[in-house]
Amino acid sequence: MRSEAGLPVPAPSPTAETAEFWAATARGTLLLPRCDECSTVIWYPRVFCPACGSQTVSWIEASGRGIIYSFTVARRGMGPYKDAAPYAVAYVELEEGPRIMTNVVDDDPGSLEVGMPVQVVFHDTGEGSALYRFRRAGGGDR
Amino acid sequence: MSIRGKAYIVGAFEHPRREIPDRSLTQIHADVALGALADAGLSLGDVDAYFCDSGAGFGPLSMAEYLGLRCSIVDSTETGGSSYLAHVGHAAAAIAAGKCQVALVTLAGKPRSSFEGFRGFQGEATPESSFEGMWGINGAVTNYALAATRHMHEFGTTSEQLATIKVAASLHAEHNPNAFLPHAVTVEEVLESPMVSDPLHRMDCCVVTDGGGAVIVASPSVARDLARPMVKVLGHGETVKHTNNGRVDLTYTGAVWSGPRAFDEAGLGPADVDYASIYDSFTITVLETLEDLGFCDKGKGGEFVMDGALVAPHGRLPFNTDGGGLCNNHPGNRGGMTKIIEAVRQLRGEAHPAVQVPNCRIALAHGTGGSIATRMGSVTLLLGQEDA
Structure with a gap:
């Protein structure tokens, strides 16, 4: 699969712990696990709270808003990304707290800046899941 | 307990080559092991502890066999490129505790000439791979x-x-x-x-190079009997x-x-x-x-x-x-x-x-x-x- 932006959309490999997370992405929803005991929002998704050790965790729906914590423009790619460069790999800091690795989709990735507000978009893998990526807040999904 | 002064690095050897298509991974381990032992003035029979990463077969099990070692301590702590410094620290602690006298630490790898020694996942991957592997890293x-x-x-x-x-x-x-x-x-x-x-x-x-290296960590009593300058941990x-x-x-x-x-x-x-x-x-x-x-x-x-x-x-x-x-x-x-x-x-x-x-x-x-x-x-x- 390829997104409108020309980026490949490799499918993840859901596990017993992450199946619900990935199924939600296919519906255009970014879920975050939150600890029932200490309310810590957890990333990466796992049914275990690394803050307190609890194994009771509930899913909450992320707002999808965040800011760029850091990014890099890959000038060449490998594997499925062989012909995709240049593209931006980033850590986006979500409103809910976690900094998550992702792509920021942009026509001119070199013009992105740390601190820039971004909004989640979903790119369907065709295998019952979607990749959560981000674009500049206020722009279109290019 | 501190390891300060309880162990010495008595031998060190860096493989001189940077591209080694003609030798196997285990051969390179042997090259550097023998090089470090010769530098120290010791032989394989003196080694009673062995440290390596997870790159060769079953780690220290495979390598102790290949090298013919008889060990009272082995350790394959795998922390990537920092592993060998951890091995020296762990060797010094084991020596300080009286568990061993002469510890051999080896590294070998061939990323330049082949994928031999590639460190892949064994068994089920841990979850981060699905949250980091899709972004074109x-x-x-x-x-x-x-x-x-x-x-x-x-x-x-x-x-x-x-x-x-x-x-x-x-x-x-x-x-x-x-x-x-x-x-x-x-x-x-x-x-x-x-x-x-x-x-x-x-x-x-x-x-990106092939090659490897080895060091020997020894107890103070062993180190004092050797001819080389003593390097204290x-x-x-x-x-x-x-x-x-x-x-x-x-x-x-x-x-x-x-x-x-x-x-x-x-x-x-x-x-x-x-x-x-x-x-x-x-x-x-x-x-x-x-x-x-x-x-x-x-x-x-x-x-x-x-x-x-x-x-x-x-x-x-x-x-x-x-x-x-x-x-x-x-x-x-x-x-x-x-x-x-x-x-x-x-x-x-x-x-x-x-x-x-x-x-x-x-x-x-x-x-x-x-x-x-x-x-x-x-x-x-x-x-x-x-x-x-």
């Missing part, structure tokens, strides 16, 4: 570039400052006939080299820094924890260090590590490295006098072993005369493994001359 450089971008954003660090680190390493590599990149480069040449992953250029990256600190439940901070490394532990055990501070082997997978790795070990304040690494500070023999902190991973050797994509070996050369007074630090009494060796932007092993060793 090109190996380590993408991760280290993320750290560089953030460090530049918070502290105003520049590409010129990063390039200065490469230049210092290249000035040292000029004197190393085995160096993969034996020619001096300028800041301009670094900045004009192709951008690989902004803001890191090709010359901000280490070399003074302190060891290690840690794992990870993404901390999605609260990753890219501006520092695990050296903020491993460094103080090693300094405390040694009873030393950064100002006591005459020579430093600093892990240099990328220029940004060096810059953040220098700050984290306390050689300068956080955020001031860019200023610190200017004006020849890292250039031997007379810079404020001579570093990586073999040319480091940036220019000399990064065997098996793991630079930790060569960090130890060059520190041993400096303390013995056996570095190349052009880069030998005068009266080098205290050396620091620091290893980094894994990725600075996700999960990393950090290990710091403090080593000294016999009277240190």
